[in-house]
Amino acid sequence: MHPPKLAGTPLDAYHVCAFFNSRDEEYATLNPFFKEAVENGEKVMHIIDPALIADHRARLTASGIDAAHCEACGQLELVPWGEAYLNREGVFDKDRMLAAVEHMTRTGSDAGFSRLRIMGNMDWIFADIETAPKLIEYEAEVNEVLARNRQPGICVYDIAKLSGAMLMDLLRTHPMTLINGVVQENPFFTPPSQMIRELKQRRSADAARRVRPDASLEEHDR
Incomplete structure (x- = not known):
């Protein structure tokens, strides 16, 4: 029996920590998951580096997703880091972000979509690693938000940038992991x-x- 890939995995309420070694690996793994969402009539929200939005859109299009159409109809939403994780001063605000996720996960169905799939690229944390403790608190607390609203969320990390201590904390705050393209329950989850x-x-x-x-x-x- 082959280990499950992310696309095709039954969706309930889960919080996935996805570790990648390169952007090519990231998109090869996640794009089928995003395409599946579009085909299922679900909404997709990506929180990403503002400098990479055009490249992100192009990679989605290359995988067979009509990104322009999906954005125009509201099925795909590309959100810069600063409009989600960071406040006006460019500082991470845990409570603000938790409230934003609460709002996002509640309003997806109100707009006529059957489900919302959220992906957040977390590279912004490496510009201010002192923020890491607050991020870990957020990663723990957001589990309850996603579970309460029964929506899936994926946090994407570049594994080469993580210290051993931060890697372990991230493992402990996510019930599911995605490593080498395989999604599975996380035995380290606390x-x-x-x-x-x-x-x-x-x-x-x-x-x-x-x-x-x-x-x-x-x-x-x-």
């Missing part, structure tokens, strides 16, 4: 409530160390 609790404890510990940077040395000396 329930959102538990993950959020751990992240808060980690944040508190980090804050305490910043206030008393020598605390760990004092503890060691004792």
Whole structure:
């Protein structure tokens, strides 16, 4: 039995962390999934690098998706990073993004589409890696939004840019993974409530160390 590809996978409520080594690999894997959505009368929303929107549109068209028509009728929506993940100051706002996903996943059916498939390219995080802890909190909390509204979302990461610690955190915040073109349940997934609790404890510990940077040395000396 062959492992399942993303296109053709039964859709319910899932949050997928997709890891790729190149943009060519990314599109070869995801474009059939996007084309399937269009053929099924579903809406597709892509949150991407504004500098790559034209290239993204061209790659969709090359795969057999009539991107121009889909955009014109509202079935395809291409959203620059700054209109979704980042606020007017270019800073990631977790609560703003969660509210945006809540709105997106509720209004897809209102516009006459049977389902909404969201894809977010996450390369923006590498311009300000200090934002990563807030991103991990978002990735944990958005599970509840997607599950509540029963819509699928895919977060795309360039695996070469991830540290080991960030990779593990991402695995723990996504119930499904997409690696080497194969989608499967993630054994590392941690329930959102538990993950959020751990992240808060980690944040508190980090804050305490910043206030008393020598605390760990004092503890060691004792």
